[in-house]
Amino acid sequence: MRIPFSGNWKVALWRLWHGSIVGSGVVAYLTADEDTFFMHQFSGYLFAGLVGARLVAAVLARGKGPFALRRLAKPGVEAISGRGPLIRLVMPWMAAIMLLGFALAGYSGIAADWFHSAEGLHKALSEAAPWLVGGHVALVLGLLWRPKGGVVALLGTALSRLGRIASLLGRRVGVAFGAAVLVAGLGVTAPDPAAAGSPQDAVMAELLARAQAEDPAVTAFDPARGEALYLSRNTVDATRPSCSACHTPDPRNQGEHVKTGRVIDPMAVSVNPERVSDLGQMDKRFGRDCPAVLGRDCTALEQGDFAAFLLSR
Numbered sequence: 476m477r478i479p480f481s482g483n484w485k486v487a488l489w490r491l492w493h494g495s496i497v498g499s500g501v502v503a504y505l506t507a508d509e510d511t512f513f514m515h516q517f518s519g520y521l522f523a524g525l526v527g528a529r530l531v532a533a534v535l536a537r538g539k540g541p542f543a544l545r546r547l548a549k550p551g552v553e554a555i556s557g558r559g560p561l562i563r564l565v566m567p568w569m570a571a572i573m574l575l576g577f578a579l580a581g582y583s584g585i586a587a588d589w590f591h592s593a594e595g596l597h598k599a600l601s602e603a604a605p606w607l608v609g610g611h612v613a614l615v616l617g618l619l620w621r622p623k624g625g626v627v628a629l630l631g632t633a634l635s636r637l638g639r640i641a642s643l644l645g646r647r648v649g650v651a652f653g654a655a656v657l658v659a660g661l662g663v664t665a666p667d668p669a670a671a672g673s674p675q676d677a678v679m680a681e682l683l684a685r686a687q688a689e690d691p692a693v694t695a696f697d698p699a700r701g702e703a704l705y706l707s708r709n710t711v712d713a714t715r716p717s718c719s720a721c722h723t724p725d726p727r728n729q730g731e732h733v734k735t736g737r738v739i740d741p742m743a744v745s746v747n748p749e750r751v752s753d754l755g756q757m758d759k760r761f762g763r764d765c766p767a768v769l770g771r772d773c774t775a776l777e778q779g780d781f782a783a784f785l786l787s788r
């Protein structure tokens with residue numbers, strides 16, 4: 476496969492930029508976890524900076540060279556594959572769409588770093604990024620790969636047919652598709668209208684069933700026992716001696732992660748109706764916070780007591 480530009484310093488710079496955006500993007504995506512949060516911040520800011528630099532370069536490029544936003548395929552490139560119509564259709568939009576997606580992911584991350592309320596949006600937008608990259612890689616391979624024979628050649632023929640059909644349908648389809656991806660990405664953050672009623676009841680019923688499976692004598696949870704667990708001081712890790720180290724002694728308060736300093740929403744259901752509503756999220760946190768603080772997993776009874784405590788406040 477040949478990168479479709481003649482070799483000069485701009486191409487070298489473009490390759491450097493491309494390698495850097497891939498590197499910082501992959502690292503940022505893989506380090507979003509709280510244990511590697513500083514690496515996430517560092518690579519995320521770098522990523523956002525590279526997107527910004529690319530946009531400036533696009534303005535300076537004035538439609539020419541590797542940094543042009545809308546890159547028109549050279550006739551030579553079309554001849555490579557016989558997929559001219561598809562290349563003509565897709566290539567001018569590729570960089571613009573990628574940069575739009577990356578700008579949304581990167582800049583929402585900076586917003587989330589400063590404003591806790593932007594975290595949900597950043598999460599949703601970033602989850603779209605790997606799909607964008609996957610589509611980009613598939614398209615680049617599909618457009619520029621030169622088939623030599625066999626199955627690959629068949630694939631090439633199929634692609635060129637597809638290209639002809641696509642060019643008949645016109646660019647509008649591409650624009651509509653881009654818009655649909657964007658709307659779908661934003662839709663992830665929209666509230667779910669089906670989530671009416673009390674999801675806490677369902678969670679508590681499931682927790683009770685689990686506790687009874689462990690010990691049939693259990694009949695109910697005790698918020699006082701849950702509070703004792705919440706406030707208990709432990710010696711496993713001096714930096715997080717208690718649940719309240721991050722969640723604060725009063726679960727109605729906003730907490731702060733002892734390591735990353737990030738804001739944690741209040742735990743009490745009375746002030747944060749999202750608590751005790753998502754068993755998957757709770758399992759994830761119990762599976763992490765109990766060993767970190769207590770040095771062991773919480774029992775099903777302890778989990779239920781803890782949840783009952785959060786519901787009682």
Ligand code: HEC
Pocket residue numbers: 509705715717718719720721722732733734739740749750751752753756757760761764765768769781
């Ligand atoms: C090192 C900081 C830290 C400590 C210590 C900690 N947590 Fe957490 N906890 C978090 C973070 C971060 C979240 C997820 C952020 C959020 O949901 O707002 C969370 C969320 C939770 C949730 C999810 C609740 C829900 O319904 O959404 C549960 C349950 C939980 N923690 C239990 C515990 C228990 C039990 C302990 C003590 C054994 C504990 N946590 C100690 C950081 C901590």
